[in-house]
Amino acid sequence: MVKYDFDLITIGAGSGGVRAARMAAGGHGKRVAIVENLRTGGTCVMRGCVPKKLLVYSAHFGHDFEDSAGYGWMQGEPVFNWPILIANKNAELERLESVYHRLLRNAGVTEIAGTGRLADAHTVEVDGKSLTTETILIATGGWPTMPQIPGIEHVITSNEALDLDALPKHIVIVGGGYIAVEFAGIFNALGTEVHEIIRADMILRGFDEDIRESLRDEMTAKQIKFHSGTKVERIEKTNQGFTVNLNASEAIATELVMYATGRTPNSRGIGLGEVGAEIDDKGAVVVDAYSRTTVDNIYAIGDVTDRMNLTPVAIEEAMAFVNTVYGGEPTAMDYVNVPSAVFSQPPVGTVGLTEDQARERGAIDVYMSNFRPMKYTLSGRDESSMMKIIVDRASDRVLGCHMVGVDAPEIIQGISIALKAGATKAQFDATVGIHPTAAEEFVTTHKKLPDDD
Numbered sequence: 001m002v003k004y005d006f007d008l009i010t011i012g013a014g015s016g017g018v019r020a021a022r023m024a025a026g027g028h029g030k031r032v033a034i035v036e037n038l039r040t041g042g043t044c045v046m047r048g049c050v051p052k053k054l055l056v057y058s059a060h061f062g063h064d065f066e067d068s069a070g071y072g073w074m075q076g077e078p079v080f081n082w083p084i085l086i087a088n089k090n091a092e093l094e095r096l097e098s099v100y101h102r103l104l105r106n107a108g109v110t111e112i113a114g115t116g117r118l119a120d121a122h123t124v125e126v127d128g129k130s131l132t133t134e135t136i137l138i139a140t141g142g143w144p145t146m147p148q149i150p151g152i153e154h155v156i157t158s159n160e161a162l163d164l165d166a167l168p169k170h171i172v173i174v175g176g177g178y179i180a181v182e183f184a185g186i187f188n189a190l191g192t193e194v195h196e197i198i199r200a201d202m203i204l205r206g207f208d209e210d211i212r213e214s215l216r217d218e219m220t221a222k223q224i225k226f227h228s229g230t231k232v233e234r235i236e237k238t239n240q241g242f243t244v245n246l247n248a249s250e251a252i253a254t255e256l257v258m259y260a261t262g263r264t265p266n267s268r269g270i271g272l273g274e275v276g277a278e279i280d281d282k283g284a285v286v287v288d289a290y291s292r293t294t295v296d297n298i299y300a301i302g303d304v305t306d307r308m309n310l311t312p313v314a315i316e317e318a319m320a321f322v323n324t325v326y327g328g329e330p331t332a333m334d335y336v337n338v339p340s341a342v343f344s345q346p347p348v349g350t351v352g353l354t355e356d357q358a359r360e361r362g363a364i365d366v367y368m369s370n371f372r373p374m375k376y377t378l379s380g381r382d383e384s385s386m387m388k389i390i391v392d393r394a395s396d397r398v399l400g401c402h403m404v405g406v407d408a409p410e411i412i413q414g415i416s417i418a419l420k421a422g423a424t425k426a427q428f429d430a431t432v433g434i435h436p437t438a439a440e441e442f443v444t445t446h447k448k449l450p451d452d453d
Helices: 015-028 042-047 049-071 082-107 178-189 209-221 311-325 355-361 408-420 425-430
Strands: 006-011 032-036 110-113 116-120 123-126 129-138 142-144 170-174 193-198 225-228 232-237 242-246 251-254 256-259 263-265 298-300 340-342 348-352 364-371 385-392 398-404
Touching: 006 015, 015 032, 015 042, 015 082, 015 129, 015 311, 042 049, 042 082, 049 082, 049 178, 082 110, 170 178, 170 242, 170 251, 178 193, 178 209, 178 340, 193 242, 209 225, 209 348, 209 355, 209 385, 209 398, 242 256, 340 408, 348 408, 355 364, 355 385, 355 398, 385 425, 398 408
Parallel strands: 006 032, 006 129, 032 110, 129 298, 170 193, 170 256, 193 225
Antiparallel strands: 116 123, 123 129, 142 263, 232 242, 242 251, 340 348, 348 398, 364 385, 385 398
16 A cells, blocks of 8 residues: 555645645544745635725724714814734734634644645645645635736725735725725725726626626715726826826826736646646646546645635635545535625625525515614614525515625624525514614515516
């Protein structure tokens, strides 16, 4: 029998890679090594959703200070300190990274710092050292995509935006996806003038159209300036900052330029193609329903596969991998009715089919509610919430729920359980709402929109 150094080597110590390594070692007694060339915790914990959410919390305090006056709180003018926020954020990331190291150590996982590359189907080279293994798991995530245009060397990505030395007075954000939208909301709420450049006509491609329009309108009301249907041709450095030249013969002078135009699977340069693992034209590692690549003993999970790029999905894919390979229970990831959120201002929560997706399947009924959150009745803040329910007409099953407004992600998390269980609109209607809350609108909205079928 062939003797390997390890039973499993995982390349990439993000949320998915760490979970797979821990469960294989601690749960099944396997000899596991994990290789990482940056910080343990990966994109989500170190460069993405966690630090970004901390900045979102900070941005909200500006609104909260303003709103508190309507509730009788009298105070002086608040002063925001960006360096304190960044220092405290960094301290929290260091704490989280130490937690990840402890979890891996306690599970018996060998941590290896360096860049992993496949020498063959059973050998991983890390900075010149060869390690053999029975199984390999690729969990290398993704990386920001940058276009090749003049002046691109002057821009930052979301990675650098989290560690700026100072808060800019003016920023141009290029992109219309969730990362661009979230950072536009953060900088705007902290007092930065924000211009957002999008090639399409609308933000958040792939989301429900009413969600997209509602959020765009709310962001516009907050003085975020959208430049739609255009693209950047070149970026020029000036004495005051930069000039962003658009193809619509428009130029924007700005202090900082940030690109958030998507992420590319981190699959190049690690030897996958050389050992026979297929990579598609977008750089995604091709896998089957069980996360197996075209090489039998090599698997891949998370953003590097470009299936559904969400941290909780990567973690579930990791658990499915462990169950399949070590648990004797072949497990395919279920991607149906996975909830997601955009931590914009106001935030978005969504689960299930959009209206357009549902109409492609058959006749539907649509219910919608627009209202001013109770929180803002005394403060006077001009911000609305929108909720939308999409129902299959024949079966009465709820196919999708979408929301823009205060606490949307928290509310949708609970709603997603109902959709996962196959709840009907009648069951929504039979559920007693908690009053007064925004969430009760999902069980008290009975008026259908006019039928467009």
